[in-house]
Amino acid sequence: MYEVIFYTDNRDRCPADEFLDDLQSKVRGKVEKWIEKLEEDGPNLPRPYADTVKGKIRELRIVFSPNYYRFLYFFFGKTIVITHGFVKKTDKIPETEIERAGRMMQDFLQRVKRGEIKL
Secondary structure, eight states: OOEEEEOOOTTSOOHHHHHHHTSOHHHHHHHHHHHHHHHHHGGGOOTTTEEEEETTEEEEEEEETTEEEEEEEEEETTEEEEEEEEEEOSSSOOHHHHHHHHHHHHHHHHHHHTTSSOO
């Protein structure tokens, strides 16, 4: 079993929580179920529900007609760190979203190394 946490920046801002707060309750409920499934299966959650995006960045893929929701995340040992979520509007994930997740991952790893984040 894995533990899912949401990335929080050094100002206590949590992009994934902010995105979830803006979703309708039915959509949020479905997202929460898939996050629980990710927590259970970790890297074994198969396509089409999860996939590798670039390097260590992965995506949780949720469809709630007609929208495609994506949550980007990475593994830190047995911890899954969800960086943020967005509505996917094109065939490819926008490079800006991948870069954003990469910046959040680097910030997280640096803060862990400095002892600012304890897991």
